[in-house]
Amino acid sequence: QKEVEQDPGPLSVPEGAIVSLNCTYSNSAFQYFMWYRQYSRKGPELLMYTYSSGNKEDGRFTAQVDKSSKYISLFIRDSQPSDSATYLCAMTRSGGSEKLVFGKGTKLTVNP
Amino acid sequence: DAMVIQNPRYQVTQFGKPVTLSCSQTLNHNVMYWYQQKSSQAPKLLFHYYDKDFNNEADTPDNFQSRRPNTSFCFLDIRSPGLGDAAMYLCATSRVGGGRGEQYFGPGTRLTVT
Numbered sequence: 001q002k003e004v005e006q007d008p009g010p011l012s013v014p015e016g017a018i019v020s021l022n023c024t025y026s027n028s029a030f031q032y033f034m035w036y037r038q039y040s041r042k043g044p045e046l047l048m049y050t051y052s053s054g055n056k057e058d059g060r061f062t063a064q065v066d067k068s069s070k071y072i073s074l075f076i077r078d079s080q081p082s083d084s085a086t087y088l089c090a091m092t093r094s095g096g097s098e099k100l101v102f103g104k105g106t107k108l109t110v111n112p
Numbered sequence: 113d114a115m116v117i118q119n120p121r122y123q124v125t126q127f128g129k130p131v132t133l134s135c136s137q138t139l140n141h142n143v144m145y146w147y148q149q150k151s152s153q154a155p156k157l158l159f160h161y162y163d164k165d166f167n168n169e170a171d172t173p174d175n176f177q178s179r180r181p182n183t184s185f186c187f188l189d190i191r192s193p194g195l196g197d198a199a200m201y202l203c204a205t206s207r208v209g210g211g212r213g214e215q216y217f218g219p220g221t222r223l224t225v226t
Contacts, residue, residue, distance in 0.1 A: 008152070013216055033164070058188050070179040088154060090215075098168075099145070100215055102154035105210075 003027050003040065006089055006103025015112050023089035023103045030091040030101070033072045038052050038086045038105065047087075048074060049050040079110045113138070114219035118203050124224045125193050133221045135189040135203030144186040145215060146178060147202040155202055161186060162208065190223075198225045 001069040006023045013019055021035075031052055036044035048063040050056045050072075056063045062075040072091075076083055086107045116137045125131040135144065141173045143162050147155035175197070177189045191196055200222050203221040204215040 017204075032214070036217075041200075041222065043116075043220040046214055046216060049214045099157045099160070100155075104154050105152075 003101050004089065004091065004103045007106055008104050010107040010109060012109045012111060013079055015079060015081060015110055017079050019079050019083070019108060021074040021087050021106050021108070024070055024073050025091060027093070028067070028070065029093045031094070032074050032092045034090045034100070036088040036090060036107055037087070038057070038088060044088055081112050082108050084109045114146045116205055116216055117201055118221050119220040120221060121219060122222050124226060126226055127195065128192045131190050131193055131223070132224070133201050135186045135188070135218055136184050137205045138184070139141060139205055139207070139216060141205035141207045142183070143206045143208055145204040146186070146188050147204060149200045149202055149220070188197065191225070195225050198223055
């Protein structure tokens with residue numbers, strides 16, 4: 001079993017749809033959870049950061065962490081064509097220099 | 113704007129010809145990382161520097177080395193590139209302390225080996 005599982009998609013939705021992206025993980029020691037957005041041929045851009053369980057909202061984006069289920073989600077409301085990208089979840093046990101453990105990424109296309 | 117900068121953005125090298133990729137940061141972060149990312153795959157950590165302390169991942173080939181002459185700069189040296197080393201190379205930084213774990217990535221250098 002991989003430490004972090006993420007459905008690679010591809011996921012295609014119409015403009016304005018609500019998008020749900022998810023990751024599951026096996027290591028209960030993970031405490032810091034991140035979502036990165038990566039446009040084609042660009043570096044990952046930090047989108048959302050969450051510590052431990054709970055929700056965090058930033059504009060059209062909401063990140064949820066359920067540590068009891070080892071499940072994290074990213075919701076995108078009113079999706080736009082500019083949201084078309086690969087979304088990577090990442091997590092780490094501590095806030096130090098420990099490496100991030102990434103999911104494989106979900107490729108999202110929002111169609112106008 | 114504070115950021116992570118990578119040069120060059122695109123690099124073509126010949127099989128076996130040494131190549132150096134560079135990364136600089138204006139975030140004043142104490143940790144710098146090098147990742148390798150192949151098409152449709154997650155970034156794979158090669159090594160990182162915590163200040164001047166070098167930390168190599170166990171499965172990083174000996175062909176890959178790194179230097180960090182000061183806080184702002186970090187270099188990735190590939191001594192004898194093979195065709196399998198063609199990939200996007202990502203530099204990232206983070207600030208240890210304050211209990212946060214997020215890393216900030218540069219735009220990447222796409223390496224082609226001919």
